[in-house]
Amino acid sequence: MKALRVFTWLTITLLLLITLTIAGLLYYMTNNLPDVSTLRNVQLQEPLRIYSADDKLIAEIGNKRRIPVSLAQIPKDLINAILATEDHRFYQHNGVDIKGLARAVIGLVTTGEKRQGGSTVTMQVARNFFLSRKKTxxxxxxxxxxxxxxxHELTKNEILSLYLxxxxxxxxxxxxxxxxxxxxxxxxxELNLAEMAMIAGLPQAPSAINPIYNPKAAKNAAAMF
Known part of the structure; x- marks a missing residue:
């Protein structure tokens, strides 16, 4: 009986230490995260555009091509198609899709390989604006x-607009x-449904299946919709 009491006491003590350690780590990391409120006033990088005297585009200078658009300007069909592939429960979860994350963890445990999956639109916004792409x-x-x-800081539509x-x-x-x-x-x-379907398939592998680099792969990806 004495041995059992000692074992029980040691077990409880160990669990308490683990709990306190995890809580302390969470507290430290949470208080050292970037200020996400800056996303409300983020300035997206656009290329330098040079126009002629009659307002025709002559050239664009810059590595990134971007034309910022509001959520209202994006066709609903395109939004739905992208969410269907990237985060179909976007409007239901609170930033993390536990089911999707669980599937990714199970895949890692069973295969020993890190695979895509588990990242919500909100998590991708966090990564794209604040973190590196290094998988750790x-x-x-x-x-x-x-x-x-x-x-907690932004509305769903604000998050989706940043992502898109x-x-x-x-x-x-x-x-x-x-x-x-x-x-x-x-x-x-101005996009038609076929064009929207093609763009919706690009986030999975944008460099490999875009219609300029690989028209056949792009067509196959678009056919999923």
């Missing part, structure tokens, strides 16, 4: 904490506005 467990943990903070204007879509296009112009020479509001 610490970055993923920071990504989760930042996602909760972002959801920031996401890389191949051919130096950042955001759906630039993708529409580069691939089809149109504004995003």
């Amino acid at each position: 467990y610490l970055r993923k943990f920071n990504e989760i904490l930042l996602a909760f903070k972002i959801e 204007n920031k996401i890389y879509l191949g051919q130096r296009a950042y955001g759906v506005g630039a993708a529409a112009k580069i691939y089809y020479g149109k504004s995003v509001g």
Whole structure:
């Protein structure tokens, strides 16, 4: 009986120490995260555009092509298609999709490989604006904490707008506005359903399946919709 009491006491003490350590780590990391309120006034990088005297575009200077658009300017069908592939529960979760994250963890445990999956739109906003793209467990943990903070600070539509204007879509296009112009020479509001389907498939592998680099792969990705 004495041995059992000692074992029980040691077990409780160990669990308490682990709990306190995790709580302390969470407190430290949470208080050292970037200020997500800056996302309300973020200035998205645009290329320098040179126009002629009659207001025709002559050239664009810069590595990134971006045409910022409001959420109201983006067709609903395009938004729905992108959410269907990237985060179909976007309007239901609070920044982290526990089900999706659990699937990613199970995949890691069963295969031993890090695979895509588990990252919500909010987590991608956290990564794209505040974190590096280097795949580490610490970055993923920071990504989760930042996602909760972002959801607390911004509305769903504000988060979605940031995502759709920031996401890389191949051919130096950042955001759906630039993708529409580069691939089809149109504004995003002028896209037809087939063109929207193609753009919606790009976030999965923008460099490999865009219609300029690989038309066949782009067509196959668009066919999913």
